[in-house]
Amino acid sequence: MRKCSRDRVKLKMQSPSEKKPGAGVYSYMAQWPISTLAWSVRCDKKSRLAIGSFLEDYSNKVELVQFNPDTSDFTTDTRLMFDHPYAPTNIMFFPSEDPANPDLIATSGDYLRLWEVHDDRIELKSLLNSNKSSEFSSAITSFDWAGFDTRRVATSSVDTTCIVWDIEREALDTQLVAHDKEVYDISWGGFNIFASVSGDGSVRVFDLRDKERSTIIYENPVRDCPLLRLEWNKADPRLIATVGMDSNKVVVLDIRYPTTPLLDLSRHKGSVNAISWAPCIGQQLCSVADDSTALIWEVLGADFPLENGCNLEPLMWYGSGSEINQVRWSATDLDCIAIAFLNKLQLLKV
Amino acid sequence: MTTVEGFVGVRKGAWTHEEDNLLRKCIEKYGEQKWHQIPLRAGLNRCRKSCRLRWLNYLKPNIKRGEFTEDEVDMILRLHKLLGNRWSLIAGRLPGRTANDVKNYWNTHLRRKTVSSKRLDWKGMKISTNQNTEKINVIKPQPRTFSKKASVRMNAKITMELHNKRELLGHPNLYKKAPPPPPPPPSSSLSMETPANEIMWWERLLQSGEFVQETPATTSMIGCSDGTTVTNFWEEKSSMFAGSTCFEVDKICLGKHHHDMDFEADLWNLLNTEEEYAI
Numbered sequence: 001m002r003k004c005s006r007d008r009v010k011l012k013m014q015s016p017s018e019k020k021p022g023a024g025v026y027s028y029m030a031q032w033p034i035s036t037l038a039w040s041v042r043c044d045k046k047s048r049l050a051i052g053s054f055l056e057d058y059s060n061k062v063e064l065v066q067f068n069p070d071t072s073d074f075t076t077d078t079r080l081m082f083d084h085p086y087a088p089t090n091i092m093f094f095p096s097e098d099p100a101n102p103d104l105i106a107t108s109g110d111y112l113r114l115w116e117v118h119d120d121r122i123e124l125k126s127l128l129n130s131n132k133s134s135e136f137s138s139a140i141t142s143f144d145w146a147g148f149d150t151r152r153v154a155t156s157s158v159d160t161t162c163i164v165w166d167i168e169r170e171a172l173d174t175q176l177v178a179h180d181k182e183v184y185d186i187s188w189g190g191f192n193i194f195a196s197v198s199g200d201g202s203v204r205v206f207d208l209r210d211k212e213r214s215t216i217i218y219e220n221p222v223r224d225c226p227l228l229r230l231e232w233n234k235a236d237p238r239l240i241a242t243v244g245m246d247s248n249k250v251v252v253l254d255i256r257y258p259t260t261p262l263l264d265l266s267r268h269k270g271s272v273n274a275i276s277w278a279p280c281i282g283q284q285l286c287s288v289a290d291d292s293t294a295l296i297w298e299v300l301g302a303d304f305p306l307e308n309g310c311n312l313e314p315l316m317w318y319g320s321g322s323e324i325n326q327v328r329w330s331a332t333d334l335d336c337i338a339i340a341f342l343n344k345l346q347l348l349k350v
Numbered sequence: 351m352t353t354v355e356g357f358v359g360v361r362k363g364a365w366t367h368e369e370d371n372l373l374r375k376c377i378e379k380y381g382e383q384k385w386h387q388i389p390l391r392a393g394l395n396r397c398r399k400s401c402r403l404r405w406l407n408y409l410k411p412n413i414k415r416g417e418f419t420e421d422e423v424d425m426i427l428r429l430h431k432l433l434g435n436r437w438s439l440i441a442g443r444l445p446g447r448t449a450n451d452v453k454n455y456w457n458t459h460l461r462r463k464t465v466s467s468k469r470l471d472w473k474g475m476k477i478s479t480n481q482n483t484e485k486i487n488v489i490k491p492q493p494r495t496f497s498k499k500a501s502v503r504m505n506a507k508i509t510m511e512l513h514n515k516r517e518l519l520g521h522p523n524l525y526k527k528a529p530p531p532p533p534p535p536p537s538s539s540l541s542m543e544t545p546a547n548e549i550m551w552w553e554r555l556l557q558s559g560e561f562v563q564e565t566p567a568t569t570s571m572i573g574c575s576d577g578t579t580v581t582n583f584w585e586e587k588s589s590m591f592a593g594s595t596c597f598e599v600d601k602i603c604l605g606k607h608h609h610d611m612d613f614e615a616d617l618w619n620l621l622n623t624e625e626e627y628a629i
Binding site: 138139158161174175176177178202204206211212213214215216217219258259 | 433434488489490491492493494495496
């Protein structure tokens, strides 16, 4: 077992009156640059995270890290670390609080893989390959595990397709040619409904009950500019957030008003790298960027629709020491956000 | 004699030095575009495809000749594992190498190395892979998009009316907290069908009072009180048709009653049918 010291820094906020007494930052230093992270959802494994490495070698790592809120320390176990081919593009735990469910982790890269977590080891449970005829499979850019139907995982790929997997049967359920170019991110919006973003610059919504049609609800006004990130607000399914390549803007869409953004959140001074909605409440959004800041936005507190959405100010902000490349809002602790930059994982208590 | 691209009997076969020079000079002058005009401009008795391939695979100044380096071979192996036989994508990550060169190198030097008899994972262990051999149809959905004009008109109207409402009522925020989506019906298989009695969240999404506070009768009405028609509300993009097919959604009236503020349109219904809707 390895214990890690913490450094406690106050969050910088817009107004001193909003500062909470418990607000702080807890840091864990990994042995390698962090590419992606995920929070455990299980009620018996709260404050557990998985972090994936970003190494230019074929062999990468995924490690489980446990945060202890009482002592404010991180603990790790070398047995709960596993090798991963290529840097994982996304990681997710089994999206259920029920401890009776299997303790699984899904990762994506060259394939979608499912790993089973035991007390003393992590085993590869299954590898899902869409290409029956060969070992080749196009790189998977991202995936989303449906919390409302835990058998379903939807993946996005550079081969322009999105695939819905039935992980119980370990079989491909539906494969759609979703876009004209590489698909970079995917997110479930509800039972049978998901959305994806692509190198063609569009956000498309798919309904699995009508597979012959998709709906373009937004197109990047910057011509030939890909959309790289997408997150559907699970708590308020009217709202979708997306980010373009090399853009300092987070675009918030309301599906009732297609083509026109509800908000353009453009207070970052560098390219936005990741976004995460607050679970359960669904009114707040956290974005992180190359300007080394994490901004928290009160999306529904604003007048709607904002005539000049770009003037919306963040509710609070945090400055790190380097470009932040990943953010995830805790599913179990609504006051906790995890961010990653360089080798450092930080938990922001907001 | 057949006439192809304005030439009588287009020349085939090996390119001469003179032809190469003519093509070089032409591209230096006019650039790498409008290949259909290149043969005429260069004074070449060649088809456009032949000119383009000759330039891209042989004459382009930044083309790298000679043996592939260890790093390049390693890169080809990695990229092929990720991308398969997408030679132009692989070549795009190898400066100076053409898709043709990469493909030829793969087929002559590397293909046999990668063939393996058993499905092993990356460390040589046997693992469970999806061996389900059912035939999966890859579906290509037809993308539909909204007409920008109609959307802008609708959004402008709603923005204006909401703004008026807020001024009259002094409401800083018209939203209520959204309820979480209901759990799916229990089922043993991954059925795409929804039970008839199940009201899906997106079908309830915009029902009155759920997200928007009701307001007194004194406030102005949202939308087109005159019942104006918004046509060309969405367009269907299809590669099968030369132009885009437009479907009209007649009489989309924004607002129902003077005394409430309803958003009763269901996005999915709105897109999937051509009936009348009241938002």
